[in-house]
Amino acid sequence: MKIALGVEYLGTDFHGWQIQKSGLRTVQGVVEPALSKIANHPVRVFCSGRTDAGVHAQEQVIHFETQTTRTEGAWLFGGNANLPSDVNFKWAKEVNDDFHARFNA
Template sequence: MAIEYDGSGFSGWQRLTEPGEPDMRGEPTLQAAVEQALGFVAGRPIEVVCAGRTDAGVHASCQVVHFDGPAHRDPRGWTLGTTSRLPPAICARWCIPVADDFHARFSARARRYRYSILNRAVRPALRRQYLSWERQPLDADAMHRAAQALLGENDFSAFRTVHCQAPHARRDLQFISVTRDDDIVHVEVQANAFLHHMVRNIVGSLLPVGRGEQPETWLGQLLAGRDRTVAGPTAPSAGLVFLGPRYPAECGLPAEVAL
């Protein structure tokens, strides 16, 4: 199932309690909301596995989850029934039967994110939950050139949070671009997987290059140095959208999540 959500007001994707238990720790989680809606349609508790967990305030246009459900529900019923039980900030976009060995996380070969920055003197009013804001002029072309130093399989220790639980920091960054659309600068990035806060930390290190405070070679130096303490700050969560995972064609999923 593909899930679209506005992450504002949620404490992230991952459920903080056991399946079916109410969340008593503050803001709700996206996983708990999706499982509750699916459970209503299924008539029994449902547990989902996602392609990539997102942090508090991060959005998704195509999060993919898998679950085991009763065979007598058709895809349209799952999609519409689940959406009818979800809050306005979340919807199920589509649902497709998959092979028993499909896994939303482990079957994915890549994941893609977009980070959007409003680059003008005045903060945003409209779409503010989907945009970061930088008042100083940014040179998007310089940021793009600097970002190319990150391509390939590398140790991304300079761009992982100290709270990251991944066993190692090696990731294969397959694509990164920085483009400008009027007063919005977009950073798009695709990798086989991401470390905790990796995209936001890369953006935070690209901003000094865009402002002219650091040379274009700085990203390569940070990568080689593997020292998080000298890299840029973590960019705010509001500008980040998980565009979705990418799966091999044999998984039979829609083109937007296929390699």
């Protein structure tokens, strides 16, 4: 199954969206572990567009694939429980297998 989420974040303390080899704090670097805890397996997220260091987002669309069955509310509230205060999931929705955040958001 494929899950899409709307993400908002304050980018002030982030070094952009994409995980950095240098280990700098990134949005993807906090979102993936939060969702992985709920999915009980490593999750890789795809976003509608990467942001640079310091950039904020109000409703960036992301998606990931999982075999774990959860309600949309469980993905939303469970994910938020594992996120830092400067990142928040606004909504979660199961989407068709052909959905991709980069091309369909």
